[in-house]
Amino acid sequence: MRAIGAAPVALLGAAALALTAPAATACAATSGGASSATGYTVTPSVIAPGSQVVLAARGCSTTATADSGVFDTVTIPGGAAVAATVDRDAKPGAAYEVTFICNTSPDSTAKAGLTVRAASDAPATSAPVSPAGVQGGLGGGVDRMNAAQIAAGTALAVVTTTGTIYVVRERKGSRPH
Incomplete structure (x- = not known):
C-alpha cells in the first residue's frame, strides 16, 4: 500500500525535472x-x-x-x-x-x-582580476532571465507546493485514530 502512495510523489518529481530541463539547458547555453x-x-x-x-x-x-x-x-x-x-x-x-x-x-x-561598442562619455571601469580567477558557478553570470526560465521556475514552484500538500494530506488521512 505504501508503494502506491509514493508513486504520485515520484511522478511529480519526474514532472518537475522534465519542466526544468529545457530552462537549465538554455541557461547553460547562454551563460558565461x-x-x-x-x-x-x-x-x-x-x-x-x-x-x-x-x-x-x-x-x-x-x-x-x-x-x-x-x-x-x-x-x-x-x-x-x-x-x-x-x-x-x-x-x-x-x-x-x-x-x-x-x-x-x-x-x-x-x-x-x-x-x-561605441565609447561612452563615462570613463570605463573594471573590476580587479583575482590571480586565480573566480571559481564560482553561475553566481552572477546570468545577466537576465527569459520567459522560458520564468515559466519553468513558476511551474517548479507550483509542482513542489502541490506535491507537498498532497503528501501532507495523505499522511493525515492514513493515521489510525
Whole structure:
C-alpha cells in the first residue's frame, strides 16, 4: 500500500525535472563568456575601446596565450584569468576574434568573439582580476532571465507546493485514530 502512495510523489518529481530541463539547458547555453564550454572565456564579450577585458583559460592546465587584433598577445597562467586592455583606436561596432592556444597542445586552438561598442562619455571601469580567477558557478553570470526560465521556475514552484500538500494530506488521512 505504501508503494502506491509514493508513486504520485515520484511522478511529480519526474514532472518537475522534465519542466526544468529545457530552462537549465538554455541557461547553460547562454551563460558565461564566449567559448565557455571549452573553458576559454572573454568577459565581457562587448566592450568599449580602452576598457579591460578578462581572458580565462580554464581548459588549459599549463600556460596559454590569447591573441587578437584589438589587444596585444597575452600569456595566461594555467587555470587562471588575466586582464587585457582593448586598444583605444578599436573601431566601434567591429567584431574581433580572440584566439586561445594552449601550450600543452599548440595544434589545438579555441576561438571566441569580442565586439567593440561605441565609447561612452563615462570613463570605463573594471573590476580587479583575482590571480586565480573566480571559481564560482553561475553566481552572477546570468545577466537576465527569459520567459522560458520564468515559466519553468513558476511551474517548479507550483509542482513542489502541490506535491507537498498532497503528501501532507495523505499522511493525515492514513493515521489510525
